[in-house]
Amino acid sequence: MTDSIPIAAKPKAHHLGHRERLRERAIEGGLANLPDYELLELFLFRSQPQGDVKPLAKALLDRFGSMSGVMAASLEDMLTVRATDIKGQMRGVGKQTALDLCALQEVARRAALDEVAKRPVIASWTALLAYVRLALQHEPREQFRILYLDNKNQLIRDEIQNRGTVDHAPVYPREVVRRALELSAKAMVIVHNHPSGDPTPSRADIDMTKQVIEAARALDIQIHDHLIAGRHGVTSFKQLGLM
Structure with missing residues (x-):
């Protein structure tokens, strides 16, 4: 064998x-x-x-x-x-x-938003900035959002007010304030992004923010800040002394 x-x-x-x-x-x-x-x-x-x-x-x-x-x-x-x-x-x-x-x-966006919603926004600013970066820093089109807050500065609603082009999203102060009244909001945080990556406020951003502040002030609604997200970070109007 x-x-x-x-x-x-x-x-x-x-x-x-x-x-x-x-x-x-x-x-x-x-x-x-x-x-x-x-x-x-x-x-x-x-x-x-x-x-x-x-x-x-x-x-x-x-x-x-x-x-x-x-x-x-x-x-x-x-x-x-x-x-x-x-x-x-x-x-x-x-x-x-x-x-x-x-x-x-x-899922990641909602998890980050949960961290913002757990405590008053003013007391959880680090979580808010992390959420803004996650939600907006890579958006290819400009997006304008409002975080509506109650009288304890807790989040009522995070809403997209408008989506625009690569460098512009139209904003209507009266619509922003009208929505705040519908939600019984007492304060707001304005948020938008710069798809270019540079979060530096433009002249148009500054002028628009002043218009929203004036419209909200007439109804005793406070604007805590305006945050601009870009790939290079998040800019705060309040920290820059622009409001």
Whole structure:
């Protein structure tokens, strides 16, 4: 009887088993120790259950500049991202993945807003600034929001008053004050963003703020501050002595 000659096992492609190995490293070493692209991969595994998503995770970070940029990207912009996987096949984000990432951003925004709503806004200013950065610093269009507060300076409502272009969102002081009366608000914090990244107030920003303050003062409604968010930080009108 002749000895059978063992057939060498065909080497597996490197990416096979990658998902399991990455999950094990995340469990054993902690999520905080993963680089951004691997953390993003873990999330992509859920909406893209098969194939190599590492190139797509890296493409998202390249396209939007950072993890926070990915989380703030619009669904439409995410759908434009493509990457070539290890098999040479083109892989796109797809509607399901884009929706999942947008949902994750909304979860993060609401969690940050919860921190603002727990205590009087004046006493939780650090949480407010963190929320403003998360909600607005990567918005591609100018957005004008109002945080309406009660007589104890606790949050009643965070509302988007208007969305505009890359450098302008029209604001109507009478509409801002009218909404405050509807909500029985006693104070407000004005918030908007500069998609250019520079949070420095413009002349138009300063003039508009004065108009809102004057309209609110006539009805005994206080404006605590006007915050402008940009990729380079958050500017406070009060700290600049502009109100």
